[in-house]
Amino acid sequence: MVSPGELRMLLELTEGEGEFTPETGTGGAVEYPRAAQLLDDRDEQVVDVLERYGTRGVLAGEFVSKVYSCPECSTQGMQYTTACPSCESAHAVETTVAEHRACGLTVPESEFRHDGELVCPECETTVGSEELDRDERYVCKECDEQFTEPDHRLWCRECLYMFPPQETIERALYRYRLTDDGREWIEHHRRAREAAADTLEERRFEVSIDAAVEGEGRSYPVHVFAEDQLLGERRIVALAERPTDEDIEEFSELARRVDAHPIVVTTTGAVSEEVAERANTSELTLLSARSDGTLDSDFDVGRTATRNRSLFQRFTSAVDVPAWKSQ
Ligand SMILES: [Zn+2]
Ligand SMILES: [Zn+2]
Ligand SMILES: [Zn+2]
Structure with missing residues (x-):
């Protein structure tokens, strides 16, 4: 069946600029506001309707981007974050870490700073800048773990769960126009x-x-x-x-x-x-x-x-x- 809303929506494409463009709405959800407005409450979600007519060959989709949805609560527009491989916390921050070569203590460089001098918290002695080896690392603020390769996660603004990207629902977004057919x-x-x-x-x-x-x-x-x-x-x-x-x-x-x-x-x-x-x-x-x-x-x-x-x-x-x- 072709619903009245679907026909109304498709007829809109025969006039004006003749395309439906995805927009990112509140919370990162993807919307086709013009198309959605023309559909009725009884119709399917606008993205599903557009995809169906794309598959049917009535619409041609030009790839725009991708959006990721939460597998837990289906909210669209997940946000990328790095996470601690040890405790899964997202509160892992890229930090300049310094190692005191003499004793091997490796902590964020800021912990060496003391009244404008560099002091090793382990040896409790003043050290010269050249006695420290510096490195960029992630430091987890939850469990103190240090690492160079963080885990990649997408987090949901709605339910706050984090997932590996491959476990989320990926959807390609298209700009839709009518085909000649x-x-x-x-x-x-x-x-x-x-x-x-x-x-x-x-x-x-x-x-x-x-x-x-x-x-x-x-x-x-x-x-x-x-x-x-x-x-x-x-x-x-x-x-x-x-x-x-x-x-x-x-x-x-x-x-x-x-x-x-x-x-x-x-x-x-x-x-x-x-x-x-x-x-x-x-x-x-x-x-x-x-x-x-x-x-x-x-x-x-x-x-x-x-x-x-x-x-x-x-x-x-x-x-x-x-x-x-x-x-
Ligand atoms: Zn951690
Ligand atoms: Zn030391
Ligand atoms: Zn969620």
């Missing part, structure tokens, strides 16, 4: 929506496109909502490339909630045998959107894509209003 895809879907609206309008429904329908105290976004207030008749329209049984079940349930008759428009003109079966037996209208922008009640069933004309009659009658109205 994508433009055609959107145009086809926009026209299918238009055609459904026109067809219902011809049948004297009051029609709104990309509308919200109220039912059981909630509001549901639909591609097309058609209402005949006089007769108390309502129709809602879903778009799907190739609707699955699950899609149909979900949309029929929505239709029940808003007390409307469900019309599913397949934009590939194909459905599975299960779906065709269902259309044949339940209160559901299934239509195919043709590339010339028209709708018909003829569709391909199953993998063999053979035409199933036997279902034709049933579907044309389902969008109709009673006979007296069209006289």
Whole structure:
């Protein structure tokens, strides 16, 4: 299914600068603010929607960067830190360490400093600067461990856990644009929506496109909502490339909630045998959107894509209003 929010979001790319760019929001979470704004609450997370249309070939993603999410709490935007290999504390600081060659004491150079002189804390004698060997090291403020190679960790701002980078969830971020196929895809879907609206309008429904329908105290976004207030008749329209049984079940349930008759428009003109079966037996209208922008009640069933004309009659009658109205 193509949700109304998804189509709204994709249509936005046909205008203006035509791209969705990732931005880092509060706490380092990655957002596509413009795209997210166009989706509905019922839609998936914006990053997942964009990725799905990227895989589908409707969108092309240009690599921007990567973001890491916490495996514990899923918060995005983990922060890099070095950590002590001995006690795992991040409070390990790169420090200039000095070794008193005579006695071997090796401590941060600052511990030799005493009233403007260098004094060995071990020998308790003044030492010359040249008697010390200096080195850059990490010193752990928790356990005093010294080391040159710290552990690499990513820490989560939310739950404060630290993880080795390979244990976190890595996600590549892309700047999304429409592909040429994508433009055609959107145009086809926009026209299918238009055609459904026109067809219902011809049948004297009051029609709104990309509308919200109220039912059981909630509001549901639909591609097309058609209402005949006089007769108390309502129709809602879903778009799907190739609707699955699950899609149909979900949309029929929505239709029940808003007390409307469900019309599913397949934009590939194909459905599975299960779906065709269902259309044949339940209160559901299934239509195919043709590339010339028209709708018909003829569709391909199953993998063999053979035409199933036997279902034709049933579907044309389902969008109709009673006979007296069209006289
Ligand atoms: Zn430590
Ligand atoms: Zn010493
Ligand atoms: Zn976390």
